[in-house]
Amino acid sequence: xxxxxxxxxxxxxxxxxxxxxxxxxxxxxxxxxxxxxxxxxxxxxxxxxxxxxxxxxxxxxxxxxxxxxxxxxxxxxxxxxxxxxxxxxxxxxxxxxxxxxxxxxxxxxxxxxxxxxxxxxxxxxxxxxxxxxxxxxxxxxxxxxxxxxxxxxxxxxxxxxxxxxxxxxxxxxxxxxxxxxxxxxxxxxxxxxxxxxxxxxxxxxxxxxxxxxxxxxxxxxxxxxxxxxxxxxxxxxxxxxxxxxxxxxxxxxxxxxxxxxxxxxxxxxxxx
Amino acid sequence: xxxxxxxxxxxxxxxxxxxxxxxxxxxxxxxxxxxxxxxxxxxxxxxxxxxxxxxxxxxxxxxxxxxxxxxxxxxxxxxxxxxxxxxxxxxxxxxxxxxxxxxxxxxxxxxxxxxxxxxxxxxxxxxxxxxxxxxxxxxxxxxxxxxxxxxxxxxxxxxxxxxxxxxxxxxxxxxxxxxxxxxxxxxxxxxxxxxxxxxxxxxxxxxxxxxxxxxxxxxxxxxxxxxxxxxxxxxxxxxxxxxxxxxxxxxxxxxxxxxxxxxxxxxxxxxxxxxxxxxxxxxxxxxxxxxxxxxxxxxxxxxxxxxxxxxxxxxxxxxxxxxxxxxxxx
Ligand SMILES: Nc1ncnc2c1ncn2[C@@H]1O[C@H](COP(=O)(O)OP(=O)(O)OP(=O)(O)O)[C@@H](O)[C@H]1O
Ligand SMILES: [Mg+2]
Numbered sequence: 001x002x003x004x005x006x007x008x009x010x011x012x013x014x015x016x017x018x019x020x021x022x023x024x025x026x027x028x029x030x031x032x033x034x035x036x037x038x039x040x041x042x043x044x045x046x047x048x049x050x051x052x053x054x055x056x057x058x059x060x061x062x063x064x065x066x067x068x069x070x071x072x073x074x075x076x077x078x079x080x081x082x083x084x085x086x087x088x089x090x091x092x093x094x095x096x097x098x099x100x101x102x103x104x105x106x107x108x109x110x111x112x113x114x115x116x117x118x119x120x121x122x123x124x125x126x127x128x129x130x131x132x133x134x135x136x137x138x139x140x141x142x143x144x145x146x147x148x149x150x151x152x153x154x155x156x157x158x159x160x161x162x163x164x165x166x167x168x169x170x171x172x173x174x175x176x177x178x179x180x181x182x183x184x185x186x187x188x189x190x191x192x193x194x195x196x197x198x199x200x201x202x203x204x205x206x207x208x209x210x211x212x213x214x215x216x217x218x219x220x221x222x223x224x225x226x227x228x229x230x231x232x233x234x235x236x237x238x239x240x241x242x243x244x245x246x247x248x249x250x251x252x253x254x255x256x257x258x259x260x261x262x263x264x265x266x267x268x269x270x271x272x
Numbered sequence: 273x274x275x276x277x278x279x280x281x282x283x284x285x286x287x288x289x290x291x292x293x294x295x296x297x298x299x300x301x302x303x304x305x306x307x308x309x310x311x312x313x314x315x316x317x318x319x320x321x322x323x324x325x326x327x328x329x330x331x332x333x334x335x336x337x338x339x340x341x342x343x344x345x346x347x348x349x350x351x352x353x354x355x356x357x358x359x360x361x362x363x364x365x366x367x368x369x370x371x372x373x374x375x376x377x378x379x380x381x382x383x384x385x386x387x388x389x390x391x392x393x394x395x396x397x398x399x400x401x402x403x404x405x406x407x408x409x410x411x412x413x414x415x416x417x418x419x420x421x422x423x424x425x426x427x428x429x430x431x432x433x434x435x436x437x438x439x440x441x442x443x444x445x446x447x448x449x450x451x452x453x454x455x456x457x458x459x460x461x462x463x464x465x466x467x468x469x470x471x472x473x474x475x476x477x478x479x480x481x482x483x484x485x486x487x488x489x490x491x492x493x494x495x496x497x498x499x500x501x502x503x504x505x506x507x508x509x510x511x512x513x514x515x516x517x518x519x520x521x522x523x524x525x526x527x528x529x530x531x532x533x534x535x536x537x538x539x540x541x542x543x544x545x546x547x548x549x550x551x552x553x554x555x556x557x558x559x560x561x562x563x564x565x566x567x568x569x570x571x572x573x574x575x576x577x578x579x580x581x582x583x584x585x586x587x588x589x590x591x592x593x594x595x596x597x598x599x600x601x602x
Binding site: 006007008009010011012014015016017021022025026029032033037104105106108109110111112113114115271272 | 299337338339359361362364368376382385387389391404430435436437438461464466468
């Protein structure tokens, strides 16, 4: 009826996107939420700092214990563990924040788009990895400037140690992403993730040498990739070199990442 | 990515945009769809009506590949929604009942992101976003986060998001809920233009006038079953007939008219309003006869209205018919 023809969107013939494009676009999107929002970033940077302050005060008497390596201050023993834990916490956040993400309408749209659903998860996880790097940087600067952290491994050792910590946390973080993809409801995901985090964190040599732990706990600590990771990070930061521990830690966490990615992807894209 | 298969039998262009056969969907003990058949040809609008919980969204979800049918088949653009889900996804545009946009991002960034995911290069993606923002009147608020948008603006962004890939099959679940009257008219114009351009649109709505004005064909769902279907005109003819309402200024004239019409073979009935009668008139000739009868009796009506039954009457009749609303099958 109307004289002028109503405009319609021009036809397009896009071939579909490549996986790298999907991951790039989706990482960029997640980064905006995680890093470019100053309030979210500031609070996430505060946590590792607080952890350092608390543990260095509460457990400082531990150096007197018999299992403690000779000639190493507690802060030097603690800082690598906090590095690994900060990174692991970032890994956990990648999962627990995913439940908020699921409530974001656009994720429902992603699910009916011709893309690999796993890219949504990878994008999320890579953005969290970048935030984890920022958190580690802040943590190390604070440890050096305020807590008297004097790592014997030098700059190269500390950077290598931070690298192992980041890979460890990122890899284990996929466990939490998988949990978030299979469970329904933010609270359930929080609870299950929290229950996973504690053994990973405390059934390890993070806060006390394995030999100092009670029998059953030291048993878990010996199969916990965290133990190897923390040893490797300690060796690198304190001595500038690492042995088999680093290889075990990195291989284990990357294997866990790959397996968890596919488990997570199946949970994420399942339909009813 | 794997190359696109040709649709069944290589006859993609011949097959209907949407073809649903015996579709059932059960969620635990709830039967959401209990055997639905539906065909929507390319280049038409199909309206889906039904009470809350009738299964409209479930049907849309199955077509959009986000719910798995329990039985039956559904094909979109000739492609099976279960076995060829990925290819179906390339061809559909979906606006769900709840907005599917990123609240943190502005309208432009939302659309750019979607275009890139669909395979546009950065520059193309930006051009596409601007084109759609323009079309939906969102250019002025393109950069502020969508969480600051009004409900209607969000709805429009969600519609724009459904059209990024220029889909030939468009699924709209209550697209005008929350739009102001101008926004609804805009949407209707866009839907009509898309269909003129050859797209097929399946839309659910609670507004019967919307279904009436926009749809080529309508399906009425009740408790997961199709209880009526056809063109709006066909549906209206099922429940009621065209009738004339004759109104008089004086009560005496009304009585005289009643007598005259009965003598003339009509069946006048008191109308809801005072001093008016309604008379079923099915053919144009009957209307002429009616006017003649009144004229011969020397009666001059104040007002004479001829009206089709409305879709509201059709809908209410369908919904109050117990046969139309079988108990959910267990
Ligand atoms: N994910 C689900 N799990 C369980 N039951 C569901 C689910 N989705 C829908 N249902 C049920 O299926 C039935 C049909 O729901 P549907 O959302 O398709 O209705 P609708 O016609 O879209 O209603 P409305 O007009 O309210 O949007 C309802 O009884 C609903 O409770
Ligand atoms: Mg619905």
